[in-house]
Amino acid sequence: MPEREPGARLPERTTERSDRRSFLKLAAASAAGLLAAGCGWDGGRFGAVLSAWEGPNTALQRLLVTGRRSREYSEGRESGRMPQYFISPRVPTVDVASWRLAVGGSVAHPVSLSLGDLMRLPRRTIRVRHYCIEGWTAVAEWTGTPLAEIAALVRPDPRARFVEFRSFDSGYWSSWDLESALHPQTLVAYGMDGRGLPPGHGAPARLYSNRKYGYKSVKYLTDVNFLPVNTGGYYERMGYEWYAAL
Amino acid sequence: MPRRIRFVHPLAIRLTHWLNAVLLLGLVASGLQIFNAYPSFAERGFEFCCYPFAGKDFPRWARLGGWLGGGLRWHMFFLWFFLLNGVLYLAYVFASGEWRRRFFLPRDLGNAWQMQLYYLRLRREKPEQGMYNGLQKLAYTGTIALGALSVLTGFAIWKPVSLPWLAVGLGGYELARFWHFLAVWGFLAFLLVHLFMTLVVDREATRAMIAGPYRERVDA
Numbered sequence: 001m002p003e004r005e006p007g008a009r010l011p012e013r014t015t016e017r018s019d020r021r022s023f024l025k026l027a028a029a030s031a032a033g034l035l036a037a038g039c040g041w042d043g044g045r046f047g048a049v050l051s052a053w054e055g056p057n058t059a060l061q062r063l064l065v066t067g068r069r070s071r072e073y074s075e076g077r078e079s080g081r082m083p084q085y086f087i088s089p090r091v092p093t094v095d096v097a098s099w100r101l102a103v104g105g106s107v108a109h110p111v112s113l114s115l116g117d118l119m120r121l122p123r124r125t126i127r128v129r130h131y132c133i134e135g136w137t138a139v140a141e142w143t144g145t146p147l148a149e150i151a152a153l154v155r156p157d158p159r160a161r162f163v164e165f166r167s168f169d170s171g172y173w174s175s176w177d178l179e180s181a182l183h184p185q186t187l188v189a190y191g192m193d194g195r196g197l198p199p200g201h202g203a204p205a206r207l208y209s210n211r212k213y214g215y216k217s218v219k220y221l222t223d224v225n226f227l228p229v230n231t232g233g234y235y236e237r238m239g240y241e242w243y244a245a246l
Numbered sequence: 247m248p249r250r251i252r253f254v255h256p257l258a259i260r261l262t263h264w265l266n267a268v269l270l271l272g273l274v275a276s277g278l279q280i281f282n283a284y285p286s287f288a289e290r291g292f293e294f295c296c297y298p299f300a301g302k303d304f305p306r307w308a309r310l311g312g313w314l315g316g317g318l319r320w321h322m323f324f325l326w327f328f329l330l331n332g333v334l335y336l337a338y339v340f341a342s343g344e345w346r347r348r349f350f351l352p353r354d355l356g357n358a359w360q361m362q363l364y365y366l367r368l369r370r371e372k373p374e375q376g377m378y379n380g381l382q383k384l385a386y387t388g389t390i391a392l393g394a395l396s397v398l399t400g401f402a403i404w405k406p407v408s409l410p411w412l413a414v415g416l417g418g419y420e421l422a423r424f425w426h427f428l429a430v431w432g433f434l435a436f437l438l439v440h441l442f443m444t445l446v447v448d449r450e451a452t453r454a455m456i457a458g459p460y461r462e463r464v465d466a
Contacts, residue, residue: 050319057322061405069409081291129419131406134314135284137419138291211407239315241322246407 034204058243065245070210071183073127073206079193080138084200085214087234088170090244091199092220099204103144103150105164105225106157113150115204118190126185130241131246133213142208148182150224160226165207165218174218174233178226180245185209188221205207213244253377256456259344262335263455269328271395272320272333275310279317282309287424294420310320325400332393342368350387354380377460385436392432399426 084110086092096115127141147163156178163181166173180186189208190197197203202219209217215235236242255263282303288294311317324370339345350358358380363369365381373379378386402422416422444451454460 028320047319050323053319053323057326060326064405065408070407071410079291080289131419132284133318135281135423136286137289139289215372235315239313239319241318246405 012219030161038131054241058188058203060241061245065211066179070128073129076125077125077139079140082138082140082201086169086219087172091200092169093206094168094220096204101205101221101224105227106160107226108155109153111154115190118145118205122149124187126187130210130214133215141193142187142189144187144189144205144208146184146185147188147207148184151182151226152189154226156226159228162227162230164223164225164227164231165221167218167220168222169220169224172218172220172234174216174236175244176212176216177232180211183209183211185211207244209246213246215240216244248265248464250464251459252462253460254458255460256342256344257458258338259335260455262331262338263427265331266328266335269324269331272310272324273328274433275308276317276320276324277430278304279309280309280314280321281427283314285411287420289420296424335390345439348383349385350380350383354383385439389433389436392429392436395425396429399429
């Protein structure tokens, strides 16, 4: 855009200037008010817009995430210190001998697996970096059965587009899109760092993948359900993202 | 008081400027809320070299979202519009040729130096300049570099598994997160000077960014 002629003058328009000035003062005051009220604000009525935004945001993420594999570390990479998270007041425990993993929903052949059954299925060990939604990371090694192996066993109905994971940790649950759940690096893990899974990390078996944030990796597993509907999750209901892919 | 028009900020630039101001403040405030969930840069079980304030929270008034989940939702909402606004601004600035009088180029180095001498009172007369002097160009172009750094480091820490080369190229996830955080302080340092210059030193500049024409005072 060309600059205006250097000699051109603007007439003084005092009324408009003062109007503009008072408008600016009002704007500044309301902005300050908004800011003061806005601190710690969860979005209020705007929260609906933020929730609605999760749809397109998930679509964008799928483009970035689909088909990717996590980088796996070699044996030499030292494990960090994974903190223990559960929502119960104390570490949830169960009698391993009577514990079963019920796999069902819209499937041709529902099964109930003991820990021994699980360990007889094809096994995989991955050493990966865990990314927490809080911002920290830690490397750990996980051993278990790829969920895809369990899916092959129960044969989900084509209508089942979601997988729900339930636990004995005060009802904690989450659910995944089928594609991410069947990824070769998504495990039902019963081992960690070369030992059995510790109680603080979800014994006897837990879901594990570092391709989604930690709250998606349900510990203390009791049920895996292949479902045609999205059943959300514990943290998702509070406002964490459902897709949550890294 | 006689004034003459020295230049005009086109509408596209004024709109993207003010939209950017809102989006950037929102991104910083929601970003500080996210940071508070783990106000440190160390990998679990390791030390981090360069952040002495680990464990210290940012005050409530500086945060947006109320909790980690809320902060993330705001951040994820603002970021796409921040990116889009930045792309539209750059497209306009290059298509219109505005970049020539706005962006810092190697030939502006001399003027920036002379201007610095003038501000330090080591030079008596103000050096000749176009719309912006060399220091202004440097500062404004610097914010575009900061914007690019924020977006790049932001993607690195948002998708470290799917875009691993990005975090690796920035020195790993922890460092990428640190650069993302430092960009915030770059923006805030700029903002401090920018507000002083446009609200105290030369208020006509603020008027120009709202209304368009920059009316220079003519001593006559």
